[in-house]
Each structure stands twice: as structure tokens, then as C-alpha cells.
Amino acid sequence: MISEEYIRLYGIDSDQEEQRIALTSGRVPVAVYGLGKMGLPLAAVYAELTGNVTGVDIDSSVVDRINAGVSPVTGEPGLDDLIASLTAEGSLEAVDTPTVAAATAAVHVVIVPTTLTRDKHPDLTALEAAVESIGAGLSPGDQVIIESTVPPGTCGGFVKPLLERVSGLSPDQFGVAFCPERTSSGRALEDIRGAYPKVVGGVDDESTRVARLIYDELSNNDVITVSDATTAESVKVFEGLYRDVNIALANELAQIRDDLEIDVVEAIMVANTQPFCDIHLPGAGVGGHCIPYYPYFVFDRVKTSMPLCQTARETNDSMPQFLVSKLVERLAAHETAIEDATVVVLGLTYRPGVAEVRASPAIPLVETLQHLGARVFVVDPILDKATAPFPLTALEEVPVDDLDGAVLVTNHDEFATIDWTSYDSLVCIDGRDALPDSSAKHDVYVVGRGSK
Numbered sequence: 312m313i314s315e316e317y318i319r320l321y322g323i324d325s326d327q328e329e330q331r332i333a334l335t336s337g338r339v340p341v342a343v344y345g346l347g348k349m350g351l352p353l354a355a356v357y358a359e360l361t362g363n364v365t366g367v368d369i370d371s372s373v374v375d376r377i378n379a380g381v382s383p384v385t386g387e388p389g390l391d392d393l394i395a396s397l398t399a400e401g402s403l404e405a406v407d408t409p410t411v412a413a414a415t416a417a418v419h420v421v422i423v424p425t426t427l428t429r430d431k432h433p434d435l436t437a438l439e440a441a442v443e444s445i446g447a448g449l450s451p452g453d454q455v456i457i458e459s460t461v462p463p464g465t466c467g468g469f470v471k472p473l474l475e476r477v478s479g480l481s482p483d484q485f486g487v488a489f490c491p492e493r494t495s496s497g498r499a500l501e502d503i504r505g506a507y508p509k510v511v512g513g514v515d516d517e518s519t520r521v522a523r524l525i526y527d528e529l530s531n532n533d534v535i536t537v538s539d540a541t542t543a544e545s546v547k548v549f550e551g552l553y554r555d556v557n558i559a560l561a562n563e564l565a566q567i568r569d570d571l572e573i574d575v576v577e578a579i580m581v582a583n584t585q586p587f588c589d590i591h592l593p594g595a596g597v598g599g600h601c602i603p604y605y606p607y608f609v610f611d612r613v614k615t616s617m618p619l620c621q622t623a624r625e626t627n628d629s630m631p632q633f634l635v636s637k638l639v640e641r642l643a644a645h646e647t648a649i650e651d652a653t654v655v656v657l658g659l660t661y662r663p664g665v666a667e668v669r670a671s672p673a674i675p676l677v678e679t680l681q682h683l684g685a686r687v688f689v690v691d692p693i694l695d696k697a698t699a700p701f702p703l704t705a706l707e708e709v710p711v712d713d714l715d716g717a718v719l720v721t722n723h724d725e726f727a728t729i730d731w732t733s734y735d736s737l738v739c740i741d742g743r744d745a746l747p748d749s750s751a752k753h754d755v756y757v758v759g760r761g762s763k
């Protein structure tokens with residue numbers, strides 16, 4: 312139970328200003344569940360605001376490092392120092408006991424992974440576990456905020472009933488709101504503090520009121536209240552659908568480059584010079600546990616077919632094979648069979664600077680090359696060998712005189728300075744238009760660009 316001087320917010324008709332002051336003076340204890348790439352920066356910004364945050368993670372090593380003042384999340388400007396200062400001053404503490412944390416919190420913020428099963432259905436097991444823990448410690452007046460991206464209808468149709476069942480509370484005794492995490496790795500603190508308007512949508516008006524009150528204080532941007540939680544959930548996945556479809560358009564256009572004999576990216580850039588056009592960039596595919604996952608969160612919840620979004624998924628997922636086909640075709644033109652070829656794949660993470668391999672296009676690309684019999688070296692400068700799905704080779708250890716092909720999937724900064732002159736003639740397939748021009752010496756194909 313929380314002590315007397317603390318207050319709760321849901322269903323409390325005290326003065327709004329008093330509630331704001333209570334929140335920002337630490338008299339509304341907050342728990343943040345999930346201390347990963349998004350959750351730790353979020354917990355830090357909440358701790359900056361309230362001075363009274365318990366971070367919850369089931370990974371004890373994450374908890375221990377945070378309590379030692381060390382951020383397990385890398386690549387986030389300002390986060391290391393912020394975690395050190397917040398833990399030193401007692402504004403942020405991490406625990407690996409979700410139910411214990413839930414018993415003392417008045418605001419529960421959930422940002423655990425929501426992913427896909429192997430057969431591409433939403434995997435909400437982590438969400439269910441976190442919500443059950445919260446239910447076990449839920450008190451009248453508590454507010455639960457879901458920031459993990461979820462299928463539309465999850466807060467109203469799954470989270471709220473589960474909390475009622477586990478806590479024994481009636482629906483009018485606690486709030487649930489969906490407040491999407493509109494944040495990118497590498498700029499998480501900036502995004503969370505208010506790079507974009509914050510969207511909030513509650514399962515009832517009081518849930519929306521409490522969520523608005525909280526994010527009016529936390530974000531320095533506007534707060535947009537929408538009709539309900541399902542609308543807010545839809546906003547988030549619609550952003551992802553838009554991005555997936557528009558990347559697919561760019562990828563389809565890249566595949567007609569040879570038919571048109573143009574530099575497709577040049578045409579895209581010029582097409583985008585008027586405001587009604589925002590064609591994205593073609594590449595090696597769409598990875599991460601967000602953009603390639605969110606369409607399936609919608610497919611799973613609607614009866615109506617969505618052929619455009621389904622086809623976009625197929626187009627984006629076809630890009631690794633497109634790159635392999637270009638490599639095979641060009642190696643054959645140099646009388647090298649793929650099964651006799653030695654190939655280096657540059658980049659395993661789904662995008663530069665983020666040590667995340669979930670749904671990375673490099674994975675099916677490497678698997679296909681291995682299946683075709685090629686000898687494959689994989690290089691990724693930011694990935695921990697222990698977590699990589701394939702053995703990693705340092706770039707300097709790749710056998711220079713024995714290499715037939717190179718495929719760039721992820722444009723890590725380190726690859727921009729490769730001295731290609733030290734390699735004998737290669738076939739280079741550049742999936743991200745990231746390699747220095749080496750067409751004088753090598754046979755180079757850049758996805759979407761004119762011949763280099």
C-alpha cells in the first residue's frame with residue numbers, strides 16, 4: 312500500500328492543479344514496466360518529472376546495472392549521465408519484482424515487448440505477464456498506461472478485463488489508457504520529452520483525463536486526446552502501416568530501375584520536392600520489431616481483407632532475395648558460381664546504430680546464401696558476438712584475396728570508409744547506397760541507383 316502523503320489520480324475529484332503538483336512533487340508513485348531501449352529512457356524522463364519512479368524489469372542483470380548507475384541501453388545521447396544522476400539522487404530505482412512494485416505505485420506504465428509469433432500473430436505474452444503483475448498490486452484510484460504498441464482493441468478488450476479479473480476491482484475503480492511511444496532509438500530522450508505531440512486515449516473519459524494530466528506535465532509538446540483507447544492504438548499502428556507501404560513503393564520502384572534505365576532514387580528525390588509526395592527510400596528490406604510487425608497487429612484484428620498492406624509486406628520481405636538474385640546474376644557474368652563463391656555480408660542489425668536483429672533482412676539473406684552453398688562471412692561492428700544469430704567476423708579478418716562478393720545490408724558508419732582498392736575485383740551489391748564508389752575496380756550494383 313502507498314503511504315498517506317501519497318495520492319492516486321483516477322476518480323479523485325480533487326483540484327486538477329493539486330493533482331499536477333502531487334505528480335511533480337513525487338506524491339504519485341510511478342512504476343515503469345520494461346527497461347529496454349524504449350522503457351529505460353521513458354522511466355528516466357518520468358523520474359526527471361516526478362522524482363519517484365520504480366523501474367521494473369524481469370532481467371535481473373538489467374536491474375543490477377541500472378541500480379549501479381549504469382545504463383544497459385547504449386547509443387542514446389544523454390542517457391548514461393541521466394541514469395547515473397537519477398539513481399544517485401534516488402529518483403529512479405530498478406527492481407525485478409513486478410508485483411511488489413505494483414503494490415506501491417499509483418501510475419503503472421507498461422512498455423514491455425509486443426512481438427509476433429512464428430506464424431505472424433501478435434505475441435502479447437510479455438504484456439499479459441506485466442498486466443497480471445500490476446493486477447495483483449492494483450489499488451482503487453490507480454491509472455494503467457500502455458505504451459507498448461498493441462493491436463487495436465487490446466486496452467479495452469484485453470488489458471482492462473484482465474486487470475478487473477486479477478485485482479477484483481470494479482471497472483470504475485481504476486483507469487487504463489493507451490499512450491503510444493512515438494520514439495526512435497538514437498533519439499529516445501528527445502522524442503519522449505516532446506519531439507512530437509503525445510497521443511492519449513482512455514477506455515473511459517476519466518482514464519483519458521488522467522493520462523492527459525500526466526503527459527501535459529511530461530511532454531513539452533501538445534497532448535492530443537482521441538475518442539478512446541482503440542483510436543489511440545490505431546493511430547500508432549497506422550503510422551507503422553503508412554511507413555511500411557511507402558517503403559514498399561520505393562522498393563518496387565527500385566526494381567524497375569533496369570527497365571527504365573534511370574536512377575530511381577534521383578527520380579524519388581525530385582518527386583519529393585513538392586508536398587504531396589513523400590516516397591521513402593528503397594533498401595535491403597524492412598527490419599526491427601516494429602514496422603514489419605505492426606501490419607500483422609491489424610490483420611489479426613480485422614475481418615476485411617487488406618491487400619495493399621499485405622502486398623507491401625510481401626514486397627519488403629522480398630528485398631533480401633532481390634539482392635541475392637542480383638549477386639548470383641553478376642557473379643555468373645564473371646563466371647563464378649554462387650556455390651563456389653566467398654561472400655561478405657556487411658551489417659546484421661536492422662538499421663545502423665541499433666543493436667537489434669529482430670526481423671533484420673540480413674538474416675534471410677545470409678540463410679539463402681548459405682543454402683546456395685556460398686561461403687559467407689558476416690560483419691557487424693556494433694553487435695555483440697554472443698547475441699548475433701550468426702558467427703561474426705571482424706572486417707579486417709575477411710580474407711581480402713579470397714573474396715568474390717560483398718553485400719551491404721546495413722549502412723553502419725564504419726562501412727563508409729572501407730578501402731575497396733585493397734580487394735581484387737568483386738561483385739558489390741549495395742543495399743543502402745552506402746558504399747564509397749568503387750566501380751572503377753569492382754562490379755557494383757546499388758539498389759535503386761543508376762549504374763555506378
Ligand SMILES: NC(=O)C1=CN([C@@H]2O[C@H](COP(=O)(O)OP(=O)(O)OC[C@H]3O[C@@H](n4cnc5c(N)ncnc54)[C@H](O)[C@@H]3O)[C@@H](O)[C@H]2O)C=CC1
Nearest residue numbers: 345347348349350368369370424425437440441459460492
Ligand atoms: N524499439 C523501438 O524503436 C520502439 C518500440 N516501441 C514499443 O516498445 C516496446 C518495447 O520495445 P523495446 O524497448 O525496444 O524492447 P527491448 O527488447 O529493448 O526491451 C524490453 C525490455 O522489457 C523487459 N521485459 C520483458 N518482459 C517483461 C515483463 N513481463 N515485465 C517487465 N519487463 C519485461 C525485457 O527484459 C527488456 O529489458 C516494443 O515492443 C514496441 O511495442 C515503440 C516505439 C519505438
Ligand SMILES: CC(=O)N[C@@H]1[C@@H](OP(=O)(O)OP(=O)(O)OC[C@H]2O[C@@H](n3ccc(=O)[nH]c3=O)[C@H](O)[C@@H]2O)O[C@H](C(=O)O)[C@@H](O)[C@@H]1O
Nearest residue numbers: 493494495550554558591592594597598599601602661662
Ligand atoms: C512511423 C515511424 O517512423 N516509426 C519509426 C520506426 O522506427 P524504427 O526504429 O523501426 O526504424 P525505421 O527508420 O522505421 O526503419 C525500419 C526499417 O525500415 C527500413 N527503411 C526505413 C526507411 C526507409 O525509407 N527505407 C527503409 O528501407 C530500415 O532500414 C529498417 O530496416 O518505428 C518506431 C516504432 O514504432 O517502434 C517508431 O517509434 C519510429 O518513429
